[in-house]
Amino acid sequence: MRPAIVFLFIFTTGPLAASGFDRPIPQAQSATAELWFGLGSVALIAALVLVQRLVSRR
Numbered sequence: 001m002r003p004a005i006v007f008l009f010i011f012t013t014g015p016l017a018a019s020g021f022d023r024p025i026p027q028a029q030s031a032t033a034e035l036w037f038g039l040g041s042v043a044l045i046a047a048l049v050l051v052q053r054l055v056s057r058r
Helices: 003-018 031-057
Strands: none
Touching: none
């Protein structure tokens, strides 16, 4: 009888203690982050152009 009481206690009080899921709210990017992202994008495009020119010569 004792394991049955423990089983009922655990499975009846568990859902009551659980909290609901709160979706995370995305934060706006700062101007510095946008600047670094822009510089990184330009560098990536420049690297791709250089690789394409290198490969097309061979």
